[in-house]
Amino acid sequence: MKSILLIGQSNMAGRGFIEDVPPIYNEHISMLRNGRWQMMAEPLNVDRHVAGVGPAASFAQAWTEDHPGESIGLIPCAEGGSSIDEWTPDGILTRHAISEARFAMETSELVGILWHQGESDSYGGRYETYKEKVCSLFNHLRGELNAPEIPIIMGELGEYLGESGFGKSAVEYKQLNEVLADVARSEEHTYLVTSKGLTANPDGIHMNAISQRKFGLRYYEAFLNRTNVVDKVDQEDGWIERTTNRERTINEEIFAQTSGLVLGETSFEEFTAFISTMKAGN
Structure with a gap:
């Protein structure tokens, strides 16, 4: 199985509203949780009780479409609200992400x-020291x-920020996006994905679920072709x-x-009827 490490802050963890997009069920996509590979379900990066849809699910779904019969695992380590200094x-x-990645690599x-x-670094001139810090991390x-x-695939900050x-x-998201572009130009094996046209939840900071699905496809395109x-x-x-x-x-x-059934969306009677149908089909 191949695996992908997910790091950053809340827009990587995902805050898109679950109910805004159909779920992705794919037995060839797993997530690392409690030391086990489990079939992926969103939210997959539960850093907060408000976690939702991020870019990783559509990334992984696109990967499986290009690799029929193969499996991919997602290693969620993003932390909402975290700054580059964290x-x-x-x-x-960082230590936690490395620990989880090493465990997954077994x-x-x-x-x-x-x-x-x-x-979290788009104000107060923080972009001025961002490149050095993110390159050190990578x-x-x-x-x-x-x-x-x-x-390493990086995503631009949303164009809707600052409003x-x-x-x-x-207010300095444009300057930080310029820094990310500079990192992609100067660092080998490091690529940037545009946020052009993507939109936010009503909170003005988190990408909505539909945009996150699109963002994940862009991440995958960069990963597949090793290009911005x-x-x-x-x-x-x-x-x-x-x-x-x-x-x-x-x-x-x-x-x-x-x-x-567990979420209360299906009655026990409906569930047992489904199982009976499955057994009859076999």
Whole structure:
């Protein structure tokens, strides 16, 4: 199995509203939770009780479409509200991410790192020292994980920042995006994904669920082609509908029905009727 490390702050963890997009059920996508690989379900990066949809699920779904029969695991280590100063080489968040990645590497091959962070550093001139700090982090991760050429994909901060809600304070997001572009130019195996056209939740700082699905596809395009993504990708159009209409395997259907039962969306009678149908079909 291949695996991907997810790091950064809340827009990597995900705050898109779960109910705004259809769920992704795929038995070839796992998430690392409590030391086990489990079939992915969102929220997958539960850093807060308000965690929701992030970019990783659509990234992973796109990966499986290009790798039929193969599996990918997601290693969630993003922390909402974290600044770049909390991602120092000896910092708790970095140490935790490295620990989780090493644990995952016992049963998978780490093939990429997804990074999205910077809203907490988009004011007060913090962008001026950002490049040095983020490059130090990336170099440290590659060294500690013995992966000098592993691709690190960075996402731009949303163009909606600086206008409303909690995002109103991020008045220097454009300067920080310029720093990210500079990192992508100067650092090998490091790529940048545009946030062009993506929109926010009503809080003005977190990408909404539909935008996160699109963002994940852009991350995957950069990962696949080892290049910066400067515009929307072709597969964004209609992707959610196509994925929703994908025929589920028996394991995926059982997982979905079990989730519905536990969440109170399906009655026990409906669930047992489904199981009986599955057994009859076999």
